[in-house]
Amino acid sequence: MDLKQMYREIVNEHNLHPTHKYDLEQPTVVLRGVNPSCGDDISLQLKIEDGMITDGSFNGSGCAISQASADMMLDLIIGKSEEEAQKMGDIFLRMIKGEATEEEIESLDEAAALQNVSHMPARVKCVQLGWRTMGEIMKEDQASHADGSHHED
Amino acid sequence: MDLKQMYREIVNEHNLHPTHKYDLEQPTVVLRGVNPSCGDDISLQLKIEDGMITDGSFNGSGCAISQASADMMLDLIIGKSEEEAQKMGDIFLRMIKGEATEEEIESLDEAAALQNVSHMPARVKCVQLGWRTMGEIMKEDQASHADGSHHED
Amino acid sequence: MNEYKQDFPILRDPNYIYFDNAATTQRPRQVLDAVEHFYQTENANPLRGLYEWSVRATDAYEGAREKTAKFIGARKASEIVFTRNATESLNLVAYSWGRTFVREGDEIVVSVSEHHSNILPWQMVAKETGAKLVWLECEADGSYKMEEIENKITDRTRVVAIAEVSNVLGQPKPIREIAAAAHRHGAIIVVDGAQSAPHRRVDVTDMDADFFVFSGHKLLAPMGIGVLYGKAELLEAMPPFLTGGEMIEYVTREDATYAEVPHKFEAGTVNAAGAVGLAAAIDYVGQVGFDFISEQEEKLTALLMEELGKIPHITVYGSKDPADHCGIVTFNVDGCHPHDVASILDADHICIRAGHHCAQPLLQYMKVSATCRASMYFYNTEDEVYRFTASLAKVREELGYGS
Amino acid sequence: MNEYKQDFPILRDPNYIYFDNAATTQRPRQVLDAVEHFYQTENANPLRGLYEWSVRATDAYEGAREKTAKFIGARKASEIVFTRNATESLNLVAYSWGRTFVREGDEIVVSVSEHHSNILPWQMVAKETGAKLVWLECEADGSYKMEEIENKITDRTRVVAIAEVSNVLGQPKPIREIAAAAHRHGAIIVVDGAQSAPHRRVDVTDMDADFFVFSGHKLLAPMGIGVLYGKAELLEAMPPFLTGGEMIEYVTREDATYAEVPHKFEAGTVNAAGAVGLAAAIDYVGQVGFDFISEQEEKLTALLMEELGKIPHITVYGSKDPADHCGIVTFNVDGCHPHDVASILDADHICIRAGHHCAQPLLQYMKVSATCRASMYFYNTEDEVYRFTASLAKVREELGYGS
Numbered sequence A, B: 001m002d003l004k005q006m007y008r009e010i011v012n013e014h015n016l017h018p019t020h021k022y023d024l025e026q027p028t029v030v031l032r033g034v035n036p037s038c039g040d041d042i043s044l045q046l047k048i049e050d051g052m053i054t055d056g057s058f059n060g061s062g063c064a065i066s067q068a069s070a071d072m073m074l075d076l077i078i079g080k081s082e083e084e085a086q087k088m089g090d091i092f093l094r095m096i097k098g099e100a101t102e103e104e105i106e107s108l109d110e111a112a113a114l115q116n117v118s119h120m121p122a123r124v125k126c127v128q129l130g131w132r133t134m135g136e137i138m139k140e141d142q143a144s145h146a147d148g149s150h151h152e153d
Numbered sequence C, D: 001m002n003e004y005k006q007d008f009p010i011l012r013d014p015n016y017i018y019f020d021n022a023a024t025t026q027r028p029r030q031v032l033d034a035v036e037h038f039y040q041t042e043n044a045n046p047l048r049g050l051y052e053w054s055v056r057a058t059d060a061y062e063g064a065r066e067k068t069a070k071f072i073g074a075r076k077a078s079e080i081v082f083t084r085n086a087t088e089s090l091n092l093v094a095y096s097w098g099r100t101f102v103r104e105g106d107e108i109v110v111s112v113s114e115h116h117s118n119i120l121p122w123q124m125v126a127k128e129t130g131a132k133l134v135w136l137e138c139e140a141d142g143s144y145k146m147e148e149i150e151n152k153i154t155d156r157t158r159v160v161a162i163a164e165v166s167n168v169l170g171q172p173k174p175i176r177e178i179a180a181a182a183h184r185h186g187a188i189i190v191v192d193g194a195q196s197a198p199h200r201r202v203d204v205t206d207m208d209a210d211f212f213v214f215s216g217h218k219l220l221a222p223m224g225i226g227v228l229y230g231k232a233e234l235l236e237a238m239p240p241f242l243t244g245g246e247m248i249e250y251v252t253r254e255d256a257t258y259a260e261v262p263h264k265f266e267a268g269t270v271n272a273a274g275a276v277g278l279a280a281a282i283d284y285v286g287q288v289g290f291d292f293i294s295e296q297e298e299k300l301t302a303l304l305m306e307e308l309g310k311i312p313h314i315t316v317y318g319s320k321d322p323a324d325h326c327g328i329v330t331f332n333v334d335g336c337h338p339h340d341v342a343s344i345l346d347a348d349h350i351c352i353r354a355g356h357h358c359a360q361p362l363l364q365y366m367k368v369s370a371t372c373r374a375s376m377y378f379y380n381t382e383d384e385v386y387r388f389t390a391s392l393a394k395v396r397e398e399l400g401y402g403s
């Protein structure tokens, strides 16, 4: 898929008419993600209950790729377990580095189309923004859980 | 004249059997000249009486070119007036810069053979050492005379 | 077709439109050949050599210094220090002159449209010495009023750090007048010529700059060679910056005495091949001539601004006068992030820049987080301008807007 | 005839004998072509570009970083900072790490055979911080006893600054052991690899260097590109050195936050073409192989020392073992000033160096004011050694001695 096609077929729709761009009523966790050099700036808002992502949204501003990528990510991870979301995030980031398998990439559905961006170093940070922010949330969340369970021992 | 010829025909003789390399009995002025990067280090010793260079010598160490050039210079300037010596120094330095006329160069006798060195930037400082030191002596000498005459006004 | 384009191997492919010349220019065959010739016939470590190649390398290097001095109107070749780029030149001034001669309570006047390279080194000097940064504010079109200049430059001012031409808006400043104001108050002026030297005749003596810097790579020369001009008496009074080989006279275990200016500031093996490339670039620019360069840039800028005016939803920043742009046109497309605009244009093989252009304080002042920038040089053509604007006119549609 | 010689355009002229490789090497066709190819097909300002050429320039530049990291055994590419030359790399460490982490009363251990570039920056740090320079003294043959090393490196030591191979005597030092001693006392070790990286396999991880520097131009690469390796945690803790474009994240009027390592240390437009040339040089060296390089250098050195032994009135300095020279042989001719020797050899188109070799403290220690130095690389030949010694045998006669 060439770049213009990628915009036309996927990015524009998610950028101009995002499903998940609004402030969540009662998120359990909110994290801000920023790309200083581009000015991309989003807040990722998730509701995590018993290890499940039951709802999620994002808000903020940035280029079409950062916005669309965050919106597509939320399509994928809402309703999934934290573990599954993390695994997807891992696949996505590896896809952008050009290190994921065909099969893994297919598992990302629509977001697979963003692999084009792996050839555009200046856009890599944009396409990663939502995913990296999600990854950080998961990491912190697990750290606090791990902490918790240790205390119980 | 090629470089080996220059050494053979002029430089070696003045370097190995210099006429003027010794300490003068009663110099009226002594100035040290140094090329830090090569380690050339000479002291130029002149006896100046009534504006005439009546005797002169040098001592110290350095490469053959610095030594020979100083020796040849003394050949030329002993018995000359300060003004004449300064003029010769000026011609010599311009010759090394490639800026002197044929006629001027001829006036330097044997020292004219050193013009070869103008093409060897690393040796330029060596060949100039004696002459620049002489020039500084003349400048200082004149400055003190000028000073003196001002006082008399 | 522009006759000069043929000299630039990379530009021979007609599919590409290179409009990022303010970031770096392309190099003509003549410059690449000069560098090759150096490496193939006289490559050696210059300055200390006692053999033919080293002598020739020294001549080539010092010849480049002479040529550079003449190019910018310096009185003596020894007033030219070779560096890596304009950024290093500015850091050299800040570290060496700034840390030595700026005192607590002094003011450093910096214009709001400076490139980061002429801001950050002065923030460092201010922090280390206790001096204060004072900002020259520009008008909406990016110009500076003499009134603002006269107000901000006072007896407290020690340094005025200012670009002759802004890399975002392309607007030249009245450097001669600013220098006069600085000197009236006993301050020095550091002129960033990164965007002026490639485009206009520079005369550092006439403008009375104390320091003047530029980069070779923005002027057809190879990457890795930059220039610092400094007035002889200033350079002589300054301590060295980088220290090491080639810049000393004596070294003892405890101390060192330094070589004469300009070698005092050129530590380590010099980039002789880079200097040779710069000399060839200066020759090339000399052959093209600044008359032609300005004429061509102005013609292209006028055309570009006219064509942009025909496309809806486009905002062009800076002066309305094409002569005030040095070939630089900065703009935005409504609703479209500059990075997306650049990516779409890239799909049409058009090279422009998008982002903050290393001038965040100016963009903060303009209240935009990023812009697009097309910057042209004498080898660009009207045809390229038409193709560029035709492509740009489709960007909003490509980004999903009903055009 | 050495097969590699054909790759070096300048060396194809059989009249010249180039024995000044420790000052700078020659560049093979492959390196010159890689640079040309960069300029002809993908030249653009890397790192911020949103279009194809800039993307490719970025890839080329970052690819060179990866290659360099592998070449010296660094764990991560981000531990490689590109500079202009070894001198700048050492200054970067001194200005940034030194001025920040060295305190009054600390000791900086420097070997007496260091190049000025690894002395002067530490004199500056000592002066600015109130630290003290402590000298490692060598033996008559230029080697260092472990006893001397253990004595001088103490708990007061903060930095050990040492060359892996001396540029005058060519002798390698036991860096791994010195690094271990430094680390036992909580000091860091700064290794000057300018003369080792071109000649021996370097593994910064294995030797446990905290910083390691070298110059591209001594390793077949173009002038104007140098390398600083630093352990990630050290680079991360250091403030930036040069500031300006490309090395920031946010800039406000008062302050700035910096990009991540290594970009934090690469201010201004980078020398991407130089890095591409370095990568090509590393590939070339890889093809030749360090086994062949060492073998050839040792063979030539052994032959040269043997032939020199046959000429009366010659003093050779340093180790008697040809394997301990990295191709560098330093000598003097009785009664002849090294500059005259070099000039006479030059008349026979032989390129050697004469002078203090930017190592005045060592020469003061050796009690000579200057020496001659012949330094060979893998592309030199036995025939050249014979021609060189034949020419040298006549020098005393040429300088007027009855041979």
Ligand SMILES: Cc1ncc(COP(=O)(O)O)c(C=O)c1O
Residues within 6 Å of the ligand: C245, C267, C268, C269, C270, D022, D023, D085, D086, D087, D088, D115, D117, D118, D163, D165, D166, D167, D192, D194, D195, D215, D358
């Ligand atoms: C041991 C050593 N260190 C440092 C340097 C400095 O290298 P450069 O001049 O490339 O900065 C040299 C070369 O001159 C050297 O031989």
Ligand SMILES: Cc1ncc(COP(=O)(O)O)c(C=O)c1O
Residues within 6 Å of the ligand: C022, C023, C085, C086, C087, C088, C115, C117, C118, C163, C165, C166, C167, C192, C194, C195, C215, C358, D245, D267, D268, D269, D270
């Ligand atoms: C106005 C201005 N100043 C300074 C610089 C810095 O130049 P360089 O990156 O070559 O050091 C630039 C270019 O980026 C510039 O446009």
